[in-house]
Amino acid sequence: MTIEKRVDRVTFKISGPDATHLLHDVLTPPVLEDGEARWFALLAPQGKLLAEGLIGWADGAHWLDVPAAVTENFFKRMKMYRLRAKMDIEMLAETHAVGWSADAPETGIVHRDGRGEGLGYRVIAALADAEDWAEGTGQAKARIAAGIAEMGPDFATEEVFPHDIGMDHLGGVDFKKGCYVGQEVVSRMQHRGTARRRPVIVSGIVAGARGDAVVIGGKSVGTLGGVVGGTSVAIARIDKITHGSAASVAGAPVSLALPQWARYDFATPGGDSEDD
Structure with a gap:
């Protein structure tokens, strides 16, 4: 093994x-x-x-x-x-x-x-x-x-x-226990539903590296993490991405997908995304 x-x-x-x-x-x-x-x-x-x-x-x-x-x-x-x-x-x-x-x-x-x-x-x-x-x-x-x-x-x-x-979705944060360091800020984000930066899986990367921008419509919507085998986890603004958005990294097209565990979604065309 x-x-x-x-x-x-x-x-x-x-x-x-x-x-x-x-x-x-x-x-x-x-x-x-x-x-x-x-x-x-x-x-x-x-x-x-x-x-x-x-x-x-x-x-x-x-x-x-x-x-x-x-x-x-x-x-x-x-x-x-x-x-x-x-x-x-x-x-x-x-x-x-x-x-x-x-x-x-x-x-x-x-x-x-x-x-x-x-x-x-x-x-x-x-x-x-x-x-x-x-x-x-x-x-x-x-x-x-x-x-x-x-x-x-x-x-x-x-x-x-x-x-x-995504620590709030994967058991990394306890919202029921008492105070811990930084708890006030994290709880406020949770209860107000203000989290808009979320993990997004980027695939088909041919020239990108950590720190490169994920671009849609000429504007950056997120930043790549480390790239392994042409894939990466980007921390991206999900309210700036819609299903089918044409995204690119370093000028080359890439595909965007949400993790299977995600309870958030991309934005609807002409509206805002919802995060439960």
């Missing part, structure tokens, strides 16, 4: 009697000790993402992965939020590797990515057990096909709100 090594992700292990309560109060999703992996974000007070990844419970601890580029800031902020809580925060960049597998392996800390079908499994293992892992594009292809944007390949820190990448 092949496991892809994800050199752009770093593992955190957070444990202790107060860990679940504190993480539930700081991160965006429900944080439970049920073994299920959930999409999480740590937000700035203004509501934009500082870090994101999967969080899952195993062996008496919460296991998180975050983009390598934000590791130090995430570590610093989590230690600040800890205060006097009885919990341990371990950054495992020097001892563990993060991997991905299409099927469930029999080694390591394994959590299924439940955000969509075919997204495989996140694997965390000691470096000695990950020596034969190699980099690949399987995880990126599966993620893009599902219409899921990721910090690093698709957007930078403090660049998007949770709604912009």
